[in-house]
Amino acid sequence: MADFILPQNTSPTRQASRRLDGPIHAERHVNIVCVGAGASGLLLAYKLQRHFKNYSLTVFEKNPAVSGTWYENKYPGCACDVPSHNYTWSFEPKLDWSGVYASSREIYKYFDDFARKYRLFDYVKTSHQVTGAYWDDATQGYDITVNDLTTGQEIRTHCDILINAGGVLNNWRWPAIPGLDKYKGTLLHTANWDDSVNLEGKHVGLIGNGSSGIQVLPKIQPIVKQVTTFIREPTWVSPVQGLEQHVYSDEEKRDFATKAGQLTEYRKGIERGLNGQFGIFLKNSKPNNDTHDYMIEQMKEKLQDSFLEDKLIPKWHVGCRRLTPGVGYLESLGKENVSVIYGEINEVTEKGCLCDDGKEYPVDVLICATGFDTTFKPRFPLIGPDKRNLQDVWKDEARSYLGLAAPGFPNYLIFLGPNCPIGNGPVLSAIEAQADHMLKLIDRYQTHNIASFTPRQEAVDDFISHKDDFMTRSVWADPCRSWYKNRPDGPITALWPGSTLHYIEAMNELRMEDWEVKYSGNRFAWLGNGYSQTELDDTADWAYYIREVDDDEPATRGGKRRKLTKSGTVRATAGVNFTGRSSEEAEKPLRSNI
Numbered sequence: 001m002a003d004f005i006l007p008q009n010t011s012p013t014r015q016a017s018r019r020l021d022g023p024i025h026a027e028r029h030v031n032i033v034c035v036g037a038g039a040s041g042l043l044l045a046y047k048l049q050r051h052f053k054n055y056s057l058t059v060f061e062k063n064p065a066v067s068g069t070w071y072e073n074k075y076p077g078c079a080c081d082v083p084s085h086n087y088t089w090s091f092e093p094k095l096d097w098s099g100v101y102a103s104s105r106e107i108y109k110y111f112d113d114f115a116r117k118y119r120l121f122d123y124v125k126t127s128h129q130v131t132g133a134y135w136d137d138a139t140q141g142y143d144i145t146v147n148d149l150t151t152g153q154e155i156r157t158h159c160d161i162l163i164n165a166g167g168v169l170n171n172w173r174w175p176a177i178p179g180l181d182k183y184k185g186t187l188l189h190t191a192n193w194d195d196s197v198n199l200e201g202k203h204v205g206l207i208g209n210g211s212s213g214i215q216v217l218p219k220i221q222p223i224v225k226q227v228t229t230f231i232r233e234p235t236w237v238s239p240v241q242g243l244e245q246h247v248y249s250d251e252e253k254r255d256f257a258t259k260a261g262q263l264t265e266y267r268k269g270i271e272r273g274l275n276g277q278f279g280i281f282l283k284n285s286k287p288n289n290d291t292h293d294y295m296i297e298q299m300k301e302k303l304q305d306s307f308l309e310d311k312l313i314p315k316w317h318v319g320c321r322r323l324t325p326g327v328g329y330l331e332s333l334g335k336e337n338v339s340v341i342y343g344e345i346n347e348v349t350e351k352g353c354l355c356d357d358g359k360e361y362p363v364d365v366l367i368c369a370t371g372f373d374t375t376f377k378p379r380f381p382l383i384g385p386d387k388r389n390l391q392d393v394w395k396d397e398a399r400s401y402l403g404l405a406a407p408g409f410p411n412y413l414i415f416l417g418p419n420c421p422i423g424n425g426p427v428l429s430a431i432e433a434q435a436d437h438m439l440k441l442i443d444r445y446q447t448h449n450i451a452s453f454t455p456r457q458e459a460v461d462d463f464i465s466h467k468d469d470f471m472t473r474s475v476w477a478d479p480c481r482s483w484y485k486n487r488p489d490g491p492i493t494a495l496w497p498g499s500t501l502h503y504i505e506a507m508n509e510l511r512m513e514d515w516e517v518k519y520s521g522n523r524f525a526w527l528g529n530g531y532s533q534t535e536l537d538d539t540a541d542w543a544y545y546i547r548e549v550d551d552d553e554p555a556t557r558g559g560k561r562r563k564l565t566k567s568g569t570v571r572a573t574a575g576v577n578f579t580g581r582s583s584e585e586a587e588k589p590l591r592s593n594i
């Protein structure tokens with residue numbers, strides 16, 4: 001028998017009054033708008049569809065396709081440096097990844113296939129860009145404006161809950177160098193790549209040595225006439241070791257598909273390895289110290305050049321900036337057709353870059369591997385009840401509630417918001433934990449007569465203060481320039497104060513004491529007409545609690561965790577890890593790919 005649900009399209013107040021007609025916990029209709037159909041937006045659609053009734057969902061996506069960053073980033077060499085079998089949802093393995101590290105195209109297809117398999121396109125409106133969200137007190141929801149990029153028309157809609165899954169590494173940006181608009185050659189940005197540009201035989205300029213620049217150089221160096229790469233900060237480039245690139249044979253793929261448990265064990269082994277690396281990010285820890293010594297040795301061996309060693313090996317701790325395994329990057333720097341210009345670019349001229357050594361470096365094509373706007377401001381005005389715009393509130397420092405909400409902005413949730421574990425460990429697992437946390441909130445909203453929920457300011461202040469204290473112990477606080485913070489000595493806004501497993505456990509339960517909740521009418525209206533849902537379901541066992549043995553779930557957090565993690569079943573030092581070494585060895589120097 002169907003559960004009793006409250007009718008759609010009635011105001012929260014009217015829905016509250018209707019609660020006396022229904023049993024306890026009757027579900028009110030909830031109308032959700034999600035911004036973005038990248039990995040997070042698609043996961044939200046999947047989970048809502050799987051778990052919820054009496055809801056509507058529209059996912060607005062500005063691109064003509066889903067998959068977000070993996071649709072947009074197509075530059076030569078673009079790939080994910082997390083092993084492919086662990087760049088999947090925990091519940092949705094892919095049996096036929098081509099190799100250990102997958103190209104952006106293959107990852108794009110994984111998420112596109114995921115959307116097709118579960119009919120998630122039913123919720124997605126592609127080529128629709130959200131341009132504004134305005135809180136409306138009367139309806140306790142947001143009025144949303146959307147630009148239909150195909151017709152150019154503005155659409156207006158409304159939602160009870162707004163979820164921003166717009167991504168953190170999405171708003172790519174040109175470097176702030178004067179004269180960029182004067183350049184007469186071909187200008188490219190790695191995150192907005194133009195496939196039609198032929199680099200063969202050209203003299204190419206490459207700005208930046210972040211993860212994107214490190215991936216591009218070895219791919220273009222063999223085909224172009226010359227590369228001049230402009231670098232202004234040293235960076236740790238980690239060697240590839242352990243699980244190196246390897247193309248899976250047909251036999252391996254067949255085994256993954258047919259041998260029970262084989263792929264799961266393989267994925268678990270890699271994930272344990274990824275989760276075991278957190279210590280590297282703590283200052284003066286053994287893993288960090290050992291990795292430091294090991295990397296210096298590796299970088300010197302590959303560079304074989306005292307000028308480059310001096311300029312490229314950082315003084316700050318390993319991991320302050322995101323580490324990228326540099327497959328062939330350092331070796332490329334020493335090739336005959338590559339020159340490294342170290343320092344600031346003062347100006348871009350019609351021909352190329354004018355640097356602080358006073359010289360002009362002309363190039364035919366200028367590639368900016370210069371990253372993204374990572375201020376965490378929404379990309380559209382988000383106006384709260386007191387008419388403040390979150391874009392202004394987070395102009396200098398984004399202060400969130402556990403990476404998923406903003407004080408003063410009710411019924412607004414964010415995937416991978418400020419201080420999420422985006423560089424702390426496996427990221428898709430963190431997105432899943434966030435989605436599950438959001439579902440708990442939405443469930444409560446639906447069944448508890450809630451009109452609005454907003455994180456309390458004092459809860460956010462306490463969280464930020466704890467986070468800042470923790471960060472002093474982390475390598476991220478060193479004075480490097482990194483998108484993890486707005487300035488080298490600024491607060492760290494992009495990372496979680498702990499490991500990914502730590503975040504997953506923190507996300508595990510709702511802390512309603514941190515939320516300011518407004519009800520539609522009486523806070524106990526959800527008690528309804530005195531009947532339980534069970535009594536209205538004549539296919540349910542009305543005496544479900546009578547049993548033969550005490551088979552209760554553990555009552556405490558510790559007990560639940562031990563059961564969930566199968567504590568006592570895995571020997572700590574026997575974990576297979578992705579470096580191919582024992583976990584004990586894995587405490588020693590290693591690369592990081594998170």
Ligand code: NAP
Nearest residue numbers: 079080081175176208209210211212213233322369370371
């Ligand atoms: P990024 O890490 O922010 O690096 C930007 C680079 O551009 C830096 O070297 C920066 O130099 C340089 N730059 C910026 N403005 C400049 C200017 N005015 N003059 C000279 N140089 C300038 O960006 P990204 O490489 O695109 O990577 C961003 C993130 O995307 C990565 O950290 C990673 O999380 C993700 N990503 C992941 C993968 C993957 O395989 N999983 C691949 C690519 C990217 P300074 O450091 O001196 O500012």
